[in-house]
Amino acid sequence: xxxxxxALLVVQGGTGAGGAETGSNVGPHMEVAxxxxxxxxxxxxxxxxxxxxxxxxxxxRGTTVEEQMQWVLSYVQGGSAxxxxxxxxxxxESGEIEYETVEEFFTSLRKEFGGGEExxxxxxxxxxxEQGGKTMEEYVQEFKxxxxxxxxxxxxxxxxxxxxxxxxxxxxxxxxxxxLTSIEQWYRRATALDRxxxxxxxxxxxxxxxKEVGGGASKQEQKQSLL
Numbered sequence: 001x002x003x004x005x006x007a008l009l010v011v012q013g014g015t016g017a018g019g020a021e022t023g024s025n026v027g028p029h030m031e032v033a034x035x036x037x038x039x040x041x042x043x044x045x046x047x048x049x050x051x052x053x054x055x056x057x058x059x060x061r062g063t064t065v066e067e068q069m070q071w072v073l074s075y076v077q078g079g080s081a082x083x084x085x086x087x088x089x090x091x092x093e094s095g096e097i098e099y100e101t102v103e104e105f106f107t108s109l110r111k112e113f114g115g116g117e118e119x120x121x122x123x124x125x126x127x128x129x130e131q132g133g134k135t136m137e138e139y140v141q142e143f144k145x146x147x148x149x150x151x152x153x154x155x156x157x158x159x160x161x162x163x164x165x166x167x168x169x170x171x172x173x174x175x176x177x178x179x180l181t182s183i184e185q186w187y188r189r190a191t192a193l194d195r196x197x198x199x200x201x202x203x204x205x206x207x208x209x210x211k212e213v214g215g216g217a218s219k220q221e222q223k224q225s226l227l
Contacts, residue, residue: 032058038113040081043121045113046149048075049106056102066092068102072109084112114149122150129164136194139165140187157183161190169193 035051038044052072060068069092076085091097099105126146131139143161152160161183162170169190173180180186 030058035075037075037077038081039077039079040084040113041079042113043125045110046122049110053106065099065102065105069099069105072102072105081113119149119151122146122148123152126150126152126160129160131165135198136165136169136191140191144187158186161186165190169197 032055033051034055035048036044038048052075056068056071060071063071073085073089076082088097099108126143129139129143129146134142143164147157147160158180162173172193173186173189176189180189
């Protein structure tokens with residue numbers, strides 16, 4: 001099976017596993033990032049599966065389920081993942097297990113390395129998250145990604161989102177006449193407020209710069225009149 005994996009990588013234009021490389025132009029003429037190496041770390045299994053799924057959809061359409069699984073396995077290396085990978089490859093070659101779709105294979109991968117540990121990792125990451133210097137759009141996207149699989153939902157999810165955002169926007173949303181009842185409402189209103197605030201800041205800076213330029217010109221004119 002190792003030989004089959006290497007052959008598939010060559011066909012797809014890759015020289016081996018590595019997250020920094022991009023896919024070949026097989027299929028749609030578009031570069032698609034390959035997944036980073038997965039070593040069995042629970043908190044990374046979701047992102048690894050997402051990256052693999054995207055690459056398969058964009059670059060490996062028309063290949064068999066077996067070839068797709070072999071490609072995924074080529075990025076499973078190191079740590080506890082190596083033992084699992086060897087066992088899976090042996091079972092596939094002997095016919096002990098069989099997957100009808102690559103999604104069934106992803107489910108098995110998630111069960112093996114995800115489970116409750118991934119959920120606790122995501123929950124801890126969510127509790128540490130803060131907007132900081134990020135725009136609200138960036139914060140919302142990062143928050144959504146982390147919230148998936150964390151176990152947080154409803155009011156608890158809203159409270160974590162409020163806690164992590166910068167204070168000024170949070171206070172404005174709390175003072176709003178119409179109470180926000182869903183996390184999607186919080187996402188939309190917070191993003192709109194943050195965008196408006198940033199635009200007003202840019203306008204203030206532009207006007208301030210204009211005044212400074214104008215003031216400098218007036219002083220220069222006064223000097224010239226005194227000469």
